[in-house]
Amino acid sequence: MAAIQYYDVILKPVVTEKSMNAMAEKKYTFLVHPEATKSQIKEAVEKMFEGTKVKSVNTMNLDGKKKRRGMVYGRTAKTKKAIVALTEESKEIEIFEGL
Template sequence: MKDYRDVIIRPIITEATMKMMAEDNKVTFEVVKGVSKIEIAKAVEAAFNVEVVKVNTMNCKPKTKRVGRYVGKTSAVHKAIVKIKEGQTIELFGSEE
């Protein structure tokens, strides 16, 4: 197995992912392209000491963006939505003391 730092790039924090985290116990990560769902599950379990129930992945294509007369594209992203076992959590922001 690859080291978990070679699989997970960063968590994706948006309003939609925060809602999924609160209601369905799902966390969204940006992962390296070409990794399997099994490798993603093992990486999340190793990094956060939780039990993974299910992994869904998606390839997000780049979007065209404009700033004035300049046109460019955003980078393509490989996302993984990971469902965690009920009763377990992942602290993304640290503990509030």
């Protein structure tokens, strides 16, 4: 597979009640590319959002859910989620402003 570029790493932010409460501690949750590493996620966040410094990255792999359509069984796609903690002197990420 070709190398993953930094703009391909972060797919979309996760907006849930739990992730919104974690933003008070400067922790942001994103859905990321399934093959992205922690260092690639850190680089992508620092390049995409100016003025941010990443302190740590925690990742989790999520299996697809079982779904049924009539008599046919299948699974949804596997996903990967990353929780990015920013340093104290870092700027906040603008896409979460006003939520």
